[in-house]
Amino acid sequence: MxxxxxxxxxxxxxxxxxxxxxxxxxxxxxxxxxxxxxxxxxxxxxxxxxxxxxxxxxxxxxxxxxxxxxxxxxxxxxxxxxxxxxxxxxxxxxEIEFASRYTNASKICITGSNGKTTTTSLLWHMMHTAGLNAGLAGNIGNSFARQVAGQDYDVYALELSSFQLDGMSRFRADTAILLNITPDHLDRYEHDLMKYAASKMRIIRNQTADNAFIWCSDDEVSSKMIKNTPLNQQVFRISLHDQGHEGAFIEDNKIIFNIKGETFSMTIEELALQGKHNIYNSMAAGVAAKLVGIRKETIRQCLSDFQHVEHRLEHVANIHGIEFINDSKATNINSAWWALESQNKPVIWIAGGIDKGNDYTKLYDVVKSRVKALICLGVDNRPLVEAFKDIIPVITETRSAADAVNAAYYLAQKDDVVLLAPACASFDLFENYEDRGRQFKAAVHAL
CATH class of the missing domain: 3.40.50.720 (NAD(P)-binding Rossmann-like Domain)
Known part of the structure; x- marks a missing residue:
């Protein structure tokens, strides 16, 4: 000692x-x-x-x-x-609060229940392409503190979880992005969504008039929180429904970026990342990139050539007409819903792990329309089985990625999708969601 x-x-x-x-x-x-x-x-x-x-x-x-x-x-x-x-x-x-004491870098901070890894990675891709001396840290890659200690950058894209935000008091984001607030980690917040939401709102703590805040006005809980929060910083909204505000919105099937008097656009079809949730992610990253001085031509290029993040709706293989998709990062109900909703073929769904107070009823409609079988992957699968026993005709329990993949392959037919979208934390059987995703991919490649 x-x-x-x-x-x-x-x-x-x-x-x-x-x-x-x-x-x-x-x-x-x-x-x-x-x-x-x-x-x-x-x-x-x-x-x-x-x-x-x-x-x-x-x-x-x-x-x-x-x-x-x-x-x-x-x-x-x-x-x-x-x-x-x-x-x-x-x-x-x-660790984020601690590291911030030792750097003068600009910090673009991204939080939300879903989409923050994609948005953070997309923003870093833009900064890197633009030639900025930029770091990628927080809840992704090497830790913020490690990077500050070793090769401090001029600007950081920081993915911040609610747990990291809880441990901050003096930290200030130069640009803060709040993507959405949906039920997640409620076991850490006394099963109170508003306490979890208050944690997410710490992303704008200590911001001044010189700072910027980007948020999604289509998100119900975010709107409720912001309605009761004084905002002194520069505010930019993203929305698929409202138009004309500063930030980004949809008009005639185009994303319109409207930032500090400059307007530019690109069609939704040009986006590398498709799906409604990825339009939000692309909007948020694009607005933040423009605020940090990146040219609109570079923003358009990066939004159209970005590659999918590992473990986020990642195509793994197509074996005998069966597609295998790794969305191991879908660790809550909302992200699992997006993963299932984005499929247009019958789904063999692999789910399970540590339940964080999940309300599985929110998945019933999308499960009824898309899922033909459920493979439970966890130590305690009872909540999943109980929730879906009357909805999904075939349910199988497994305790390893290899067994789950083999069971799914046995049940699948040509033109089916085997989708790993756990809706749960990974720590019962795996080191983290990356370990779960990589074991899933290894098992698929071993077929």
Whole structure:
């Protein structure tokens, strides 16, 4: 045990290890503590950089002499050690909050229940194509802290989850994007949608008149929250229904970008990413790109040549006329709905994992119209089975990606789609949603 820690980092995954590297590079006394065994990759990094740590539990005197805790986003505020720290008056912050202290880069921050990975990746693609010295971080790729420590950029596209936003107090987004608010992670918010929504609204915390806020006025919960929130920053709306406002909207089957007196457009058919949800994502990224100074020609080019994000409606293979699609990132009801709704062939649906308080009734209509069989992939499949036993004629339970893919392949016929869209978190059987998606793809390629 380190004898006199000043900064304690809870969790030694990508976020925690990145924070530790940044803290050490800035000369801070730091100690890393993880309740679980630390992944070998991160353990070796801590050892090589001389950063003291413990794993498999927290020491009884861990909080002694501690002035601040940097908490990994997967650790809830209700964890006993976190509650104890708060009771002792110790600051508990996120890795994003911590890293922001050590960079003067412009920060374009994207949140939402669905679409934030696609939007963040699309925005970074635009910035990179335009030649900006841009980083991609947050809930995607290498951690923000790791990048600030190693090769700090001029501008960042930051994907921010509600868990990361919860740990912020002084952080300020230069441009904030709120895509939507639909039920997700309600187990972390006392099953109260408004508490979850309030967490999402922290994306605009501390913004001033010099900053920008992009939001979707078609989203019911976002509209309700914003109606009761004073907005002092520059505001840009995206909508498929309203027209004429600053931001982006649809007119004559074209996206019209209207930003600070400059207007340009492109047809919906030109978008690389099709589907209604991807129109919103493209609009948001396009508005943000224009605000950061990217030329309209570059924005149009990037919106038309962008490649799908891994694990988001990713085509894997077509085997004997059966298409396999990996949407492992569909970890909630709304994103699973979009995945199912976008299919125009009969679906063998692979779903399951850790239920986050899901209301499966919201999927009934789309499931009735598209799904012919359900393959449950999880340790406890009872909520799924109970929800769909009277709706889906064939339901099978599995506990590995390989078994799920084999079962789906056995049930599928030519011109069917096997769709992995779990609607649940992955941590019962997999390391994360990426691990789940990659195991799914490996199993498909092994057929």
């Amino acid at each position: 380190y004898s006199n820690p000043k900064t304690v980092i809870l969790g030694a995954g990508e976020s925690g290890t990145g924070a530790a590297l940044l803290a050490r590079s800035r000369g801070l006394e730091v100690f890393v503590s993880d309740q679980s065994p630390i992944n070998e990759k991160y353990r070796n990094e801590l050892i090589q950089n001389g950063i003291p740590f413990e794993e498999g539990g927290h020491s009884a005197n861990l909080l002694e002499n501690t002035t601040e805790i940097i908490k990994s986003p997967g650790i809830p505020d209700s964890a006993p050690l976190v509650k104890s720290a708060i009771d002792k008056g110790i600051r508990v912050i996120s």
